[in-house]
Amino acid sequence: MSEQAAFALRRHNPDVLTCIANLSNDEVFTPPEFANEMLDTLERAWAESNDGASIWADPDVTFLDPFTKSGVFLREITRRLTIGLESQISGLEERVDHILTKQVFGIGITRLTALLARRSVYCSKDATGEHSIASGFDRDWGNIWFERTExxxxxxxxxxxxxxxxxxxxxxxxxxxxxxxxxxxxxxxxxxxxxLESHAYALIHTHDIKARIAELFGAEMQFDVIIGNPPYQLSDGGFGTSAAPIYQLFVEKALELDPRYGVFVTPSRWFAGGKGLDAYRERMLGDHRMHDIVDYPKLYEAFPGVKIRGGISYFLWDRDYDGPCTVQTMWDGQPVGEPVARYLDAFDVLVRWNAAVPILEKVRAKGEPTLDAQVSSGKPFGLRTFVHGSATVEGLKDPVKLFGSRKISWIERERIEANSAWIDQWKVLMTAVQGTSAAVETKFLSRPIVAGPGTACTETYIVAGRFDTVDDANRMAQFLRTRFVRFLVSLRKSTQHATRDVYAFVPAVPLDREWTDESLYVRYGLTDQEIAFIESQVASHDVVNVEEDALAEDDAGA
Structure with missing residues (x-):
C-alpha cells in the first residue's frame, strides 16, 4: 500500500475537506463530522434490522452518492469499510480495490466536484492514474461519473x-x-x-432514472444505500434573487431507485413551508418508512458560515420499515430532550419540537376555529410594497392613511385596488415579513398595529383582523402579542415570511376579554413544564402600540 493510500484511509489533521469553501448556499459541502453523524445513524438502523450485524463488515453492500461534491460521504464510507472488512479480505490493497470497484459509487454534480470527489476517494482525479489507490478500474472516472447534461x-x-x-x-x-x-x-x-456549467443535474434530468443508472453503472446494479447532500435551489427567473427549491426532486428520484436505505441532508424548510413543496411535504409526512429525522434549527450550526433560513436536517428512510419516525432536535451540538417516535402526519406540517406536540394537542382538543380563516392574504388592499403616497393630506379630496414600508403616507381612496370596504373598519396589521439574521429567532411576529377607520396598507402588512370597535381591535392586538400565540406561530414559521398560513395553529378565541399568557395557559391546561418550554422559545414583546415604533421595527427587520 502506497503512502498516499495510507494517508487517505486514516484520520488526519487537518482534514482538507474541513477547509474548502462552499460553492454557494445552494451547493453546500458537507463537513466530515456531519457526514459521519449520518453514517452513524445508518449503522444503527442496519444493525437494528440485521440482528446486530455491522453494515461495514458486509462486502456486498453497495453505496451511491448521486450528488457528490467533495466526495466526503464516499471517502468516509470507504474508510469504515476498510476497517470493517479486514477479517474477510486481509490484504489492504485487495480490500481497498474491492471497496472502490464493487461497493462505492458516485455521480458528480459538476465537472469540478467530480474531479474533487475522485481526488478525495481515489487520491487521484484519474482512477487509473499512477497515484490512484484503486487498481481494478479500466476507466478514468472509476465509479464517480460525470458528463455534462443539458x-x-x-x-x-x-x-x-x-x-x-x-x-x-x-x-x-x-x-x-x-x-x-x-x-x-x-x-x-x-x-x-x-x-460554463449548465447545472442540469443528471439524476433529475431523466424520465426513467433506473434506465439512466443502468447506462452508467450496469443493468444489474441495485444500490442498498443512497446517501448525500443534494443541491438546494436554482434561480427561477423571478424578481431579484428569487429561487425555487430543487432538493426534493433529488430525493424523489433517489427513492425511485428503491434502495434499502436513503439518507439525505436538506434544508428543513420543507417541514412547514417552501415554494412548491406542498406535495413533497404531504408525501414525506405520510410515508411511514421515514425512520429517523435529526433536526438542526439553529442558523449556522450544522454548516458553519452557511446561511440556510429554517435550519437543516437529515433523515433516514427505510424501505422495509412501517411505523413512527424518531425525531431528535439538536442545539449547540447537544440533543434537546429524548428522541420521540411519532407519526409525522398527525398535523399538516412537521412540528419540529417534540415538546411542542402535547401543547398543540391540548389546543386542538378544544375544536376551535383557527385564526388563518380571518387573516388576509398577501397584498390585502392590492398595493405593492413600493407604493407610497403624499407626506400630508394637502390637496387630496378623499385621503386614506397608508401604512407602507418604513413610513406612513396619504393616498386618494380611489387608488385602493382591493377590499375598499375594509378602509373604514378597525384593523390589526402585522408585518408580512418578520425576522432578522440572528442565529436564533425569538419574536416570530412583529408588534401589532391597531389601524383605525380611514386606513389601508401595502403588502408590507397583512390584516390580522377587522373589527367594528376599537376595544375589539385592541384585544386582538394584545392576544397577538402573547408568547402563547407567537409560540403557536413559530411551529409553522420556518423563514422570515409571516403569511396567513403561519396562523393556522392559533385558536380564534372570543374577544370578550383581554387575553394574557397566564389566562391562555389556564384555558388550555398547560403544565408548568409546558409553560417553561414556551417561554424558553419566545421572548416577550413590550406592550406598546405606537405607529412610529412599529414602523421603526419594520425598518430594522427589513
Whole structure:
C-alpha cells in the first residue's frame, strides 16, 4: 500500500475537506463530522434490522452518492469499510480495490466536484492514474461519473415576426424565455455556453432514472444505500434573487431507485413551508418508512458560515420499515430532550419540537376555529410594497392613511385596488415579513398595529383582523402579542415570511376579554413544564402600540 493510500484511509489533521469553501448556499459541502453523524445513524438502523450485524463488515453492500461534491460521504464510507472488512479480505490493497470497484459509487454534480470527489476517494482525479489507490478500474472516472447534461427547454414565448426575405408573417419561439421541463430552471439564467456549467443535474434530468443508472453503472446494479447532500435551489427567473427549491426532486428520484436505505441532508424548510413543496411535504409526512429525522434549527450550526433560513436536517428512510419516525432536535451540538417516535402526519406540517406536540394537542382538543380563516392574504388592499403616497393630506379630496414600508403616507381612496370596504373598519396589521439574521429567532411576529377607520396598507402588512370597535381591535392586538400565540406561530414559521398560513395553529378565541399568557395557559391546561418550554422559545414583546415604533421595527427587520 502506497503512502498516499495510507494517508487517505486514516484520520488526519487537518482534514482538507474541513477547509474548502462552499460553492454557494445552494451547493453546500458537507463537513466530515456531519457526514459521519449520518453514517452513524445508518449503522444503527442496519444493525437494528440485521440482528446486530455491522453494515461495514458486509462486502456486498453497495453505496451511491448521486450528488457528490467533495466526495466526503464516499471517502468516509470507504474508510469504515476498510476497517470493517479486514477479517474477510486481509490484504489492504485487495480490500481497498474491492471497496472502490464493487461497493462505492458516485455521480458528480459538476465537472469540478467530480474531479474533487475522485481526488478525495481515489487520491487521484484519474482512477487509473499512477497515484490512484484503486487498481481494478479500466476507466478514468472509476465509479464517480460525470458528463455534462443539458436542460430541456419548453414553454418559450411565441412572437410574430415578418420573414426577412418574403415579408410573410411567421410565429417563432423566442430564445431565452423557456423553462426546463425537468427542474424548472430559467433559460434566461441557465441557457449557457458549453464553457460554463449548465447545472442540469443528471439524476433529475431523466424520465426513467433506473434506465439512466443502468447506462452508467450496469443493468444489474441495485444500490442498498443512497446517501448525500443534494443541491438546494436554482434561480427561477423571478424578481431579484428569487429561487425555487430543487432538493426534493433529488430525493424523489433517489427513492425511485428503491434502495434499502436513503439518507439525505436538506434544508428543513420543507417541514412547514417552501415554494412548491406542498406535495413533497404531504408525501414525506405520510410515508411511514421515514425512520429517523435529526433536526438542526439553529442558523449556522450544522454548516458553519452557511446561511440556510429554517435550519437543516437529515433523515433516514427505510424501505422495509412501517411505523413512527424518531425525531431528535439538536442545539449547540447537544440533543434537546429524548428522541420521540411519532407519526409525522398527525398535523399538516412537521412540528419540529417534540415538546411542542402535547401543547398543540391540548389546543386542538378544544375544536376551535383557527385564526388563518380571518387573516388576509398577501397584498390585502392590492398595493405593492413600493407604493407610497403624499407626506400630508394637502390637496387630496378623499385621503386614506397608508401604512407602507418604513413610513406612513396619504393616498386618494380611489387608488385602493382591493377590499375598499375594509378602509373604514378597525384593523390589526402585522408585518408580512418578520425576522432578522440572528442565529436564533425569538419574536416570530412583529408588534401589532391597531389601524383605525380611514386606513389601508401595502403588502408590507397583512390584516390580522377587522373589527367594528376599537376595544375589539385592541384585544386582538394584545392576544397577538402573547408568547402563547407567537409560540403557536413559530411551529409553522420556518423563514422570515409571516403569511396567513403561519396562523393556522392559533385558536380564534372570543374577544370578550383581554387575553394574557397566564389566562391562555389556564384555558388550555398547560403544565408548568409546558409553560417553561414556551417561554424558553419566545421572548416577550413590550406592550406598546405606537405607529412610529412599529414602523421603526419594520425598518430594522427589513
Amino acid at each position: 436542460h430541456t427547454w419548453a414553454g418559450r414565448r411565441k412572437v410574430r415576426r415578418a420573414h426577412p426575405l418574403t415579408g410573410d408573417e411567421q410565429v417563432i419561439e423566442q430564445d431565452g424565455t423557456g423553462r426546463c421541463v425537468f427542474c424548472g430552471a430559467s433559460e434566461a439564467e441557465y441557457g449557457r455556453d458549453s464553457d
